[in-house]
Amino acid sequence: MSAIEVLRLPLSVDLSGFIELLRRLDVPFRVSEESGEQVLWVPGPQLAEQVRGLYQRFPEGDPQFQLPGQAPHEEPRAGLLSQLKASRLTSLMLLLTLIVAGATGLGDNFSIIRWLSFQDFQIHGDYVYFASLAEMLESGQWWRLVTPMLIHFGILHLAMNAMWYWELGRRIESRQGGFMLFGLTIGFSLVSNFAQYLTSGPSLFGGLSGVLYGLLGHCWVFQRLAPCPAYRLPPGVMVMMLVWLLVCLSGLITALGFGAIANAAHVGGLVVGCATGLLGGALARARR
Template identity: 65%
Template structure:
């Protein structure tokens, strides 16, 4: 079931009431921003119904006067295949992570891993020697600034990171588009990788977690500046992620057997994500006021 644009409205129009009504009626939908407009998407089979509903209740139904009639034939949640079509950039990033995990054998294949790490390295017996970043950049290996986000060390590592990237990445892609999601992911990877290198020194690190904290900070602050249903994260998600960050920084997580945690990458990602969320949210609020 393909989704189509049902409404295209200026950003100044408040859709929150109508979106709340759609949620109460369990109507599958999403709202995105495109070219200075907010776009309401819904399955093609119920376009006329949604348009008719908006004409009658543009501000929603805050007093719950509208009787809700169950429509099990059209109220189904989009299937996984449809979600993939709606979020191609999110899916591509996760697919690359899976491919890299297979090629590097989740970090065990060092000969393959060394081409994706922030610093190139060589093995001498039981010792590892890192190549200075300046030498790698001079050799044109610029991809090293970003590719650590694709590396994962263990099944649990990639499973948890993949799950959260799917959740946060799709929200950003649906609201701000695929290009913005890719751009933000690369920026958060760059900043978190440099933060980990500057504070942790030469070492082997990788994973999407720095990017995830960037996405979290972006959605969190953006939502405070320019509220939108897509960025309305459950409060428990935000609290859990911030508590996990605090536990990692305390050293407790490493002590109980989770290995070394790239805390600087997490903090760096969260900080730059809050900055982009602030700038993006202020810009969206400005457009809404025009």
């Protein structure tokens, strides 16, 4: 059966959501590039008409839709186990975070925290003595540059960070893969931890917040340059997170007695996340 041209669109049009819909529906297709345009082909004129009508209704994709006569597809309504399998790196990172939270007693077990903190420390009475970062690195303790992201102080701190990592991590893993998410997580942790250290000096800090602001900035800028359904955040999310960042920077949260906030880590993560989003979005836009 010969291939029938269904759509011919400019390269700037994002077909990723519609392509994902066709994959979910097990529709055979191929996409080619001709004269600066992307062309979608399917076998047979009857299927071509169905797919053309489907695009008119759902140009960005709709996981709940089935073609006439097709058996319902279970994947869009998959349970938690299927979601975990589809987002393996996101799930593993959260599992590791939960294990560390349990081992550290959510910030109470300093004997374990001191092995994951940015700098080793000793507590003598009311004083905390931090070891030199240079000495730590010279002795091979390079893991300290990123492991503070695993330390959380309190159940609310853990719950909020885990929720946002699950939300943002899955988006990036589905769009750019687990290796990219892992690289971004490690890179954002490294930058945000150094930013906090350079700003506050030797201190005890931790949490995924710096990484989360990095992932948020990455998705936000990437989406503006190369729109895709995976990175389309709900309206107001970016505004809410920026407002929260400004509230934390004002010192209000600390003044109210809710503890110190690693503001430099948040800002550092957001800046480097916007940078990676700019690079990734520009490359994706150029490929289109």
